[in-house]
Amino acid sequence: MQFRARTTRCGAFVFLVVCCVSNAGAAGDSSGTYTIFDPLDSVYTEPLSINTSGAITGFYTVGDDLYHGFLRSPDGTITTFDPPQSVDTVPESINDDNVVAGSFSDSASVEHGFVRAADGTITVFDPSGSISTGVDCINHGGTIAGSYTDSAGVLIGYLRSPHGKITKFKVSGSTGTSVASINKSGTVTGLYTDHHGNEEHGFIRTPDGTITKFDIAGSTWTVPLGINGGGTVAGFYGKPQAHGFLRAPDGTVTTFDPPKSTNTVAVSLNDREMVTGYYHYLGKNNGKESGFLLRASGKSKKVNVSRSLATFSFSINEGGVVTGYSEDRFQIFHGFVRTP
Secondary structure (H helix, E strand, O other): OEEEEEEEEEOOEEEEEEEEEOOOOOOOOOOOEEEEEOOOOOOEEEEEEEOOOOOEEEEEEOOOOOOEEEEEOOOOOEEEEOOOOOOEEEEEEEOOOOOEEEEEEOOOOOEEEEEEOOOOOEEEEOOOOOOEEEEEEEOOOOOEEEEEEOOOOOEEEEEEOOOOOEEEEOOOOOOEEEEEEEOOOOOEEEEEEOOOOOOEEEEEEOOOOOEEEEOOOOOOEEEEEEEOOOOOEEEEEEOOOEEEEEEOOOOOEEEEOOOOEEEEEEEEEOOOOOEEEEEEEOOOOOOEEEEEEEOOOOOEEEEOOOOOOEEEEEEEOOOOOEEEEEEOOOOOEEEEEEEO
């Protein structure tokens, strides 16, 4: 048995979820159809976002520890790309117009934002005063949301309009503001740290600039990761292990864990309030990492690539199609798409 440290990124904050990975493969999920895919020569493929039509974006490496972007069309065609001067490319999000947003690092290890149009044109950007620009999501209207670090080392949230106008914001009383997701109306969710030990707390920012702070009752930290068109937020919180949560627009919170789970991380949800993410499954052979699909009814099922050592689900579209990646017995990581 081997131990793997799985990280979940929210802006410039990185949260460590310690995973215990069994060396024994397990039976797959028989309720869905899985397609495994990789860009040519990839040894590590990580899909991060899927749109309504089934186009997927993410990154991969061919073994040189350098990341490159990819776009997989619904017919399975894979296009790889890098912004000019990039040595590490991480596409984070794709909208229904096949516009991709993400970030890249240059040869000086400085991070910049980029947006790639459907025709392949790439525009690089940085908010004024940024020494490191992170991009986390793009909505259907083309507004990009992310966070950047200023010269004082403070993390600040921003929105970039389709025309390039940048609006900056931060949560009052915070030591850092990190954006995680934006919905079609322009409402944003994410986390902030405070002056009392840098604990992480959740926030929601509406298009008029109103910011609502929130925490899951009894938690030591709260990490929102997704928001749907209706304003429901999904994420995870510590108590002290990770557990999933849904926060309704009226503030009502529902917490959950799949059966036989520890360290539940809810990552993405759609407008039908279907949620996907991953957790450590306490099954035979000391368990394994498994994805999950939680329906609005509260019923949960595993998302598990057959004979994989671990499966991580990262994004779900309106049709309930899920993408993520899995690890095989040779410790090679492959992308997958699961159709209902």
